[in-house]
Amino acid sequence: MKTKLTKQLETTLYHYCLDQGAYVVEEVSMPAKKGIVDTLSYEVAANGDVVWRCFELKVTKADFHSKAKLSFIGHYNYFVLPRELYDAVRDEIPAHVGVLIYQPFDARAKALAPHPLRTPGFLTLVKKAQAQALQVDETALTHHFVGSLFREVDKAKRVKKGLQLYSDDQLFKELRKRAQVGYDVYTPEHNLYDRFSAELEDQAVTALQTELDARNAECQALKLQLAKLHAPDLGERL
Known part of the structure; x- marks a missing residue:
């Protein structure tokens, strides 16, 4: 060295x-x-x-x-x-x-x-x-x-x-190796695996929330279109 x-x-x-x-x-x-x-x-x-x-x-x-x-x-x-x-x-x-x-x-x-x-x-x-x-x-x-x-x-x-040069298997092995050094049960945020897992979970929740918001917006747009289509029929009945 x-x-x-x-x-x-x-x-x-x-x-x-x-x-x-x-x-x-x-x-x-x-x-x-x-x-x-x-x-x-x-x-x-x-x-x-x-x-x-x-x-x-x-x-x-x-x-x-x-x-x-x-x-x-x-x-x-x-x-x-x-x-x-x-x-x-x-x-x-x-x-x-x-x-x-x-x-x-x-x-x-x-x-x-x-x-x-x-x-x-x-x-x-x-x-x-x-x-x-x-x-x-x-x-x-x-x-x-x-x-x-x-x-x-x-x-x-x-x-x-x-890290893009390394395969998924190599990265996973390194992650496991570092996780075996010693698990801190009192402060999980200090553990590499927990930090990695929490970040992935946050990303997943954010992605799902974004997808849900997009679906809701699409649903509202369809409802408005349907309302406009039925509006003339309602006027004739009156």
């Missing part, structure tokens, strides 16, 4: 890369079993060359010293760290790896911002990355990059479409 701080770094880095004119995606599996990079950016330089940048996000010493493989296979590679962590591990960072420091916006900065802030903080480049040759086949890397982009687009479409 990603921590709140990790998500803040991830969001800020995403927009940082966009501002640099790069295409960016998180959690990209590398070709040739080179691990999974936290963030990968694809940038086209002024001369037309493609520049790949890999970013590894770390928020604690334990995270920094993790045995997980560092996928620094790009032309430029960076650690993205909070200030406190950078101060603690700066001597352990390889010479060719750059460092971006994350700092959150304080309450005053948020209050003075003329527009809502897109990110929870900002990044500062404190150590430049040294260029290296790409460590994997570029065609294979491009395929992995596109595949990860598709994954994110697919996730966004699923979120937009919401």
Whole structure:
């Protein structure tokens, strides 16, 4: 699970890369079993060359010293760290790896911002990355990059479409699962099933009342028509 701080770094880095004119995606599996990079950016330089940048996000010493493989296979590679962590591990960072420091916006900065802030903080480049040759086949890397982009687009479409993607059976199973968590007999309105059932009942009553009102209106209209038809006969008898 990603921590709140990790998500803040991830969001800020995403927009940082966009501002640099790069295409960016998180959690990209590398070709040739080179691990999974936290963030990968694809940038086209002024001369037309493609520049790949890999970013590894770390928020604690334990995270920094993790045995997980560092996928620094790009032309430029960076650690993205909070200030406190950078101060603690700066001597352990390889010479060719750059460092971006994350700092959150304080309450005053948020209050003075003329527009809502897109990110929870900002990044500062404190150590430049040294260029290296790409460590994997570029065609294979491009395929992995596109595949990860598709994954994110697919996730966004699923979120937009919401529950309509799920079958009735799936929704019913989820409803039953949540209802089994614990039934509150004293406050039924706190129970998901009761709330759902009550809303359905209200909708049914409203629909029936609407139908009844329509039938009554139709009945009254027919009575008026019948009254008009019989009115001449009544005049002749008088």
